[in-house]
Amino acid sequence: MTVLALEIGSSRFAASRVGAEVGVDDIRQIPVPSVGAWDRCRELLLEVAGGAEVTGLGIASAGPIDMAAGVVAPSEVPEWRTGFGIAEAARKLFPKASVQLALDGVCLALAERNLGATRNVMDALVVRLSHHISGGVLVGGFVVVGRTGNAGHVGHVLVPGFDDRCLCGGRGCLEAVAGGLSAVRWAREQGWAGNSVSELVEAARVGEDIPAAALGRAGTALGRAAASVAALLDMDLVVLGGSLAEAGPALWKPLGEAVATHARLSFLPGLRVVPSQLGEVALLAGAGVLAVSAQGG
Ligand SMILES: [Zn+2]
Known part of the structure; x- marks a missing residue:
């Protein structure tokens, strides 16, 4: 075989x-x-x-x-x-x-359920922040596939406070703020001279202002989206992977703050966002x- x-x-x-x-x-x-x-x-x-x-x-x-x-x-x-x-x-x-x-x-949700961070939980959101955003939803122990196979497109959940134009034709989608290519585009508009997602992540990791601000926007937007999804589906775990997740506190601090600000219902304060251990x-x-x-x- x-x-x-x-x-x-x-x-x-x-x-x-x-x-x-x-x-x-x-x-x-x-x-x-x-x-x-x-x-x-x-x-x-x-x-x-x-x-x-x-x-x-x-x-x-x-x-x-x-x-x-x-x-x-x-x-x-x-x-x-x-x-x-x-x-x-x-x-x-x-x-x-x-x-x-x-x-x-x-597939990300299947991988985390079978091999990764959600082996022992029934309900979770799995997100990968890379050039674009991928997402998968685990509900009641099952990975949700959806009507046409496209459930989990968390990159097109709308995030309040942002109006960036999205490749899908809409505005204010999570991917338009927190997708790697979108974050690079925003940083360049602010005067950053780099070009690639990996350069942006490294520059944010060592504390350069504009890249750190780009990753800060990404973290805030992701935290708001995660709080919304968690409220909708009554879940307390988000697993985050992908190249942007390597950016350190520039991403994770505003992400945690946004989750704490928005996940306020009695069943949500335990909402945790943890890094994926599965890597590439x-x-x-x-x-x-x-x-x-x-x-x-
Ligand atoms: Zn979109």
Whole structure:
């Protein structure tokens, strides 16, 4: 039995074999390709398969997706913005494989439930702050998938006090403030000379004013969104991962303050936001859980 995991992320494509206990340590990755996206994906998958007969493939993709149709339409992959039938393409590549597709945030929630910080809780919000924002919701022990597979798009929860324009066409969405690319854009508008999300995180970590302010806005917005989601679903745990979560107090302090300010109902003061321990394997691990579950394993 050879099971593979594939990540269609906002900053990389990655693939790995899924080993015992959903270990995914041999990761191959490439930056998100601007052309030839499926050809590059195919190469990655064949490389990790190494000639073995693949029996299962789990795909974690940035949204939006159409889970029933097996179609992905991530905004970061120009060729796929109007939809690409990735499940069918994968079935042609590995005819013996059970191919499973889920939203990146759903895979994050699966990974945290099976391997990470929410193993012993029934209700939680899982958020990944990277170039974009992914989210997944665990309710009553189940990962919520939604009508079309897109539940968990916490990046498009509206946050009061912010009016930034969002790529979705709206204004004031969490992602428009706290997504890595949005935070970089805001910092540059304030006069910061850097360019990348990793530079912004490092600059905030060492206390540079504008990057720290950008991460401060992100933390405040995330705290407000988390308090709203927690009130809606009666949960007391938020697990936060992704590159921006590495920024230290510049993000975490305003985040904690916003949660304390807004999570005031009698069942909410225990609301905790904790860092994910899964690191960069989170999405692949979730895709692995998805694939292994479908194998009956
Ligand atoms: Zn939006």
